[in-house]
Amino acid sequence: MNEKPNIVIVFTDQQRWDTVGCYGNTLDLTPNLDAVAKQGITFKNAFTCQPVCGPARASLQTGRYATATGCFRNHIALPDNEKTIAHYLRSNGYETAYVGKWHLGGTWDKPVPKEKRGGYDDYWIAADLLEFTSHPYEGKLFDKFDNPVEFNKYRVDAVTDFAIEYLKARSNDKPFLLFVSYLEPHHQNDMNRYVAPEGYAERYRNAPVPMDLIDKDGDWKENLPDYYGICKRIDENLGRIIEQLKELDIYDNTILIFTSDHGSHFRTRNSEYKRSCHEASIRIPMIMHVPDIKESVAVEELVSLVDIAPTLLEAAGIYVPRNMHGRSLIPLLRGGDVNWRSEVFVQISESQVGRAIRTNKWKYCIYAPDKDGWNDIGSDIYVEQYLYDLENDPYEQNNLIGNEAYRSVCDALAKALKRQMLLTGEQEPKIIRAKAVSDLI
CATH class of the missing domain: 3.40.720.10 (Alkaline Phosphatase, subunit A)
Structure with missing residues (x-):
């Protein structure tokens, strides 16, 4: 052997x-x-x-x-x-x-x-x-x-x-x-x-x-x-x-x-x-x-x-x-005490230029509306697109993005998302806040 x-x-x-x-x-x-x-x-x-x-x-x-x-x-x-x-x-x-x-x-x-x-x-x-x-x-x-x-x-x-x-x-x-x-x-x-x-x-x-x-x-x-x-x-x-x-x-x-x-x-x-x-x-x-x-x-x-x-x-x-x-x-x-990450980072292409972060509780996604998902690798500017509370909405039926009650959550997730983008060699982008509750799910 x-x-x-x-x-x-x-x-x-x-x-x-x-x-x-x-x-x-x-x-x-x-x-x-x-x-x-x-x-x-x-x-x-x-x-x-x-x-x-x-x-x-x-x-x-x-x-x-x-x-x-x-x-x-x-x-x-x-x-x-x-x-x-x-x-x-x-x-x-x-x-x-x-x-x-x-x-x-x-x-x-x-x-x-x-x-x-x-x-x-x-x-x-x-x-x-x-x-x-x-x-x-x-x-x-x-x-x-x-x-x-x-x-x-x-x-x-x-x-x-x-x-x-x-x-x-x-x-x-x-x-x-x-x-x-x-x-x-x-x-x-x-x-x-x-x-x-x-x-x-x-x-x-x-x-x-x-x-x-x-x-x-x-x-x-x-x-x-x-x-x-x-x-x-x-x-x-x-x-x-x-x-x-x-x-x-x-x-x-x-x-x-x-x-x-x-x-x-x-x-x-x-x-x-x-x-x-x-x-x-x-x-x-x-x-x-x-x-x-x-x-x-x-x-x-x-x-x-x-x-x-x-x-x-x-x-x-x-x-x-x-x-x-x-x-x-x-x-x-x-086993034992492992200092493991608290989120995973996802890049999305072809359908859009998108980035997402997923924690145990939250899903937060941004996209670049002025970029082409097939031709553009990234963007300097993104717009908030999705926020899901996975503990209470595991099947992602209720998009909370744009709801001011979750503004602090989005801000914290945006900060974590930017950190992940920097760690992978991307530039830190500007993230534009969603203005109203989205009807996208």
Whole structure:
């Protein structure tokens, strides 16, 4: 057994935190993941730092916010000088493997050249935009030599097959990092819908509806059963990966992380699925199996995707670079008195140029009405947009922004938000107060 732990990251796309049993879901969608949680760590309050696919991935890989990497929106390649967890681990003796959706190469439906693969050099079967090279039951990825690798089965199953293929064929004398990146439960773009495996959506036609969606328009009525069915199939495939790790007798020396890039509000908050500050968009599942932890640990502190990179480096005994914005989660696993952050910071692009801060009680969001969310990375001037009291309004139905009774709350949150922006390398902006109670929710 290697002294350093193996690392497997199972990464889904657009999966809401409340699809998972250990977060309260009652549909039995995730029995395999829930079993991991029973003998591992559940981060009860985990969030993305950017509710858009590419930027979230850049932040996870580098431990840095999207505006720092330059990948502030989709279709921007990760700069060659940005070091990822794969770079650091590989230079310290790890084998690195990547399977599935990459979205950091800037090549769309073409192969990703080696220099754009973020240090995943030993095993590579991936597509930059898997939703452009495939459909739910057929398509292709590319191997490390840029050859197309076709599949004709449910896409989640195919990606899992490639991951298991690596586990069986890997070098046994090195610890490894395996990143398994599913496209699902993301909608299929050119079909404009979520697509569950055959027969799975029917199981959830009468399933309970999340409270934030009820009485909202959007397209959840058409898509929620399929969405749930996809989450079920993902969990079944997670079970296959865990079973393979156990068959190879390496599960007990492997760190397994399951998380997602962002959630989905099913077009109830704006015209698309995730680009907003709301819980449905930014709150994500994050569960870990860690060697030597054999009982359920619930971490209540607020954690972010940017924390994963420094966590893995520390776990592997590697110095965490100072330019990483995230913090290692390992002190939280040990318990005791940890001087942890009291808020998480979120950057929003494409739908708007927005910034948000989320504490245990409050959600506060600002936006730049004169900026373009696709072309502008930030702004010098923002306007208050949302304030939610999450303790009393967990489904964010009552926007309090502009209500003078909460002026002092907004001022304190604005100060904290500015501080976070400065810490990530942004300039301190001017924030214009909302003049009246907004009718936006």
